[in-house]
Amino acid sequence: MADSLVEERVKDELETSEKPFVITPHKANYLLPVTYQTRPNSHPFEIKYPDEDIAVDEMEAKFQISFKFPLWYNVFGDNGHLFFAYTNQSYWQVYNKDASSPFRETNHEPEMFMLFNNDWEVAGLTNSFWGFGIVHQSNGQSQILSRSWNRIYGTMVFDRxxxxxxxxxxxxxPEDEKEDPTDPRGDDNPDIGDYMGNFELTGVYGLGDHRFTMLLRNNLSSDNRGAVEVTWSYPIIGNLRLYTQYFNGYGESLIDYNHHNQRIGIGVALNDIL
Structure with missing residues (x-):
């Protein structure tokens, strides 16, 4: 049987976790200098800037920076590892010269989580890890463009x-309701769960040096909202990989949490699995 992708990832992380000035990847780190989206969402900006001609281009750049570092290994004897992580995902209208090439959206996602090693066998798969954490996600905007939510989550990783x-x-x-739409206090997006769902399932498959991933997110309701994201990567030099990504659904970014869109992009990535 081929080597375990999870074991390879853990081995690489342990080799660098105690080294100073070395950042450990959390989610995928990538740069997509060219992406095309089918339904650009200009509506939030038209509301905030009613006197300006706001147009979001179909073409834009997208990138993600994600890292983590251990706070405490073996909290409970020989198991239980506490981590802090941060993920930044940005959408850059770099080709939109008429609007001075602005960053259209940037999402910030700090989180803290506990991870436990495990060796349960389930349907031929090894349940290598399980854990739980707390995560905040926001776009750093104010008033009508503000989007944010806080979650407690549980996770399990299986591999073979x-x-x-x-x-x-x-x-x-839960958050309190806003008394007024312009009130900075209260829930910026009370219906976000209807679009972003309450779970996601991510599969990764390695075929030689190729890496394929698929993410499915849903809330299992009859309205069929959710999202799917598919990626493929292949090494080109050192740790640098050719990286392609396709997204279809709701909630690619917080500003678009209730907007359906499709996007395809190509670029490079530094790590091959989420």
């Missing part, structure tokens, strides 16, 4: 050779 499967489910921490 070149295949890995991760299940993540969450519960949103």
């Amino acid at each position: 050779g070149p295949f890995a499967l991760a299940l993540k489910a969450w519960w949103r921490i």
Whole structure:
């Protein structure tokens, strides 16, 4: 049987975790200098700037920076590892010269989580890890463009050779209703769970040096909202990989949480699995 993708990832992380000035990847780190979206969402900006001619281009750049570092290994004897992580995902209208090439949206996602090693066998797969955490996600905007939510989540990782499967489910921490739409206090997006769902399932498959991933997110309701994201990567030099990404659904970014869109992009990535 081929080597386990999860074991390879853990081995690489342990080799660098105690080294100073070395950042450990959390989610995928990538740069997509060219992406095309089928339904650009200009509506939020038209509301905030009613006197300006706002147009979002179909073409834009997208990138993600994601890292983590251990706070405490073996919290409970020989198991239980506490981590802090941060993910930044940005959408850059770099080709929109008429609007001075602005950053259209940037999402910030700090989180803290506990991860436990495990060796349960389930349907031929090894449940290598399980854990739980708390995560905040926001776009750093104010008033009508502000989007944010806080969640408590649980996660389990299964693997067998070149295949890995991760299940993540969450519960949103409730917020007070706004008394006025312009009030900075209160819930910016009370219906976000209807679009972003309450769980996601991520599969990874390695075929030689190729890496394929698929993410499915849903809330299992009859309205069929959710999202799917598919990626492919292949090494080109050193740790640098050719990276392609396709997204279809709701909630690619917080500003678009209730907007359906499709996007395809190509670029480079530094790590091959989420």
